[in-house]
Amino acid sequence: AQSVTQLDSHVSVxxxxxxxxxxxxSSSYSPSLFWYVQHPNKGLQLLLKxxxxxxxxxxxxxxxxxxxxxxxxxxxxxxxxxxxxxAEYFCVVSFYASGGSYIPTFGRGTSLIxxx
Amino acid sequence: DTAVSQTPKYLVTQMGNDKSIKCEQNLxxxxxxxxxxxxxxxxxxxxxxxxxxxxxNETVPNRFSPKSPDKAHLNLHINSLELxxxxxxxxxxxxxxxxxxxxxxxxxxFGPGTRLTVL
Numbered sequence: 001a002q003s004v005t006q007l008d009s010h011v012s013v014x015x016x017x018x019x020x021x022x023x024x025x026s027s028s029y030s031p032s033l034f035w036y037v038q039h040p041n042k043g044l045q046l047l048l049k050x051x052x053x054x055x056x057x058x059x060x061x062x063x064x065x066x067x068x069x070x071x072x073x074x075x076x077x078x079x080x081x082x083x084x085x086x087a088e089y090f091c092v093v094s095f096y097a098s099g100g101s102y103i104p105t106f107g108r109g110t111s112l113i114x115x116x
Numbered sequence: 117d118t119a120v121s122q123t124p125k126y127l128v129t130q131m132g133n134d135k136s137i138k139c140e141q142n143l144x145x146x147x148x149x150x151x152x153x154x155x156x157x158x159x160x161x162x163x164x165x166x167x168x169x170x171x172x173n174e175t176v177p178n179r180f181s182p183k184s185p186d187k188a189h190l191n192l193h194i195n196s197l198e199l200x201x202x203x204x205x206x207x208x209x210x211x212x213x214x215x216x217x218x219x220x221x222x223x224x225x226f227g228p229g230t231r232l233t234v235l
Binding site: 032034036038042043044045046049088090092094096103104105106108109111 | 160223229
């Protein structure tokens with residue numbers, strides 16, 4: 001079965017400290033991996049994606065994620081948190097299905113709280 | 117110009133009513149989706165259409181019926197609304213499947229959401 005697990009429902013950091021949001025997946029195939037961010041009362045915005053090119057992926061707003069196949073992980077990091085980073089973050093794994101379609105599967109989300 | 121738009125933004129209605137949510141994308145994408153986000157922020161895919169053809173239909177009550185008049189529009193009609201239907205509904209679109217566009221096919225672009233409240 002294909003699944004996505006975000007290991008922390010909440011992560012709390014101080015402004016200026018590093019951020020680590022963890023995501024693991026299970027899949028029989030090589031999936032596409034994404035991180036999306038959702039600010040309060042807003043839609044979802046793509047932060048970054050991995051599609052079998054470089055294993056270290058750089059995204060917007062200083063975020064990065066590293067794909068580790070041996071660990072089936074795709075953790076999201078940022079060296080220094082900013083107050084504006086406070087939001088809900090979703091790890092998404094997209095499995096290519098027959099017939100040319102994708103089955104996007106969302107993790108349950110991690111709420112990032114940034115303290116001044 | 118808004119890439120993926122939804123109307124209405126807010127919808128408050130009584131149990132038992134029938135309502136529709138509209139979605140339009142001007143990105144020229146082939147695939148569109150509907151998601152439901154519950155009160156705990158969990159996002160679950162409901163439907164996906166590729167070039168007007170239904171390709172994903174998750175376990176959703178048949179009171180929910182998607183309609184795609186053309187590939188730029190995917191509307192969601194809900195019959196006999198229930199309290200449990202209260203949620204935020206997101207529309208999204210993505211380009212052609214990956215076999216045509218390597219690496220880009222399944223990036224999704226989301227609309228702003230429609231908050232449905234059933235009283």
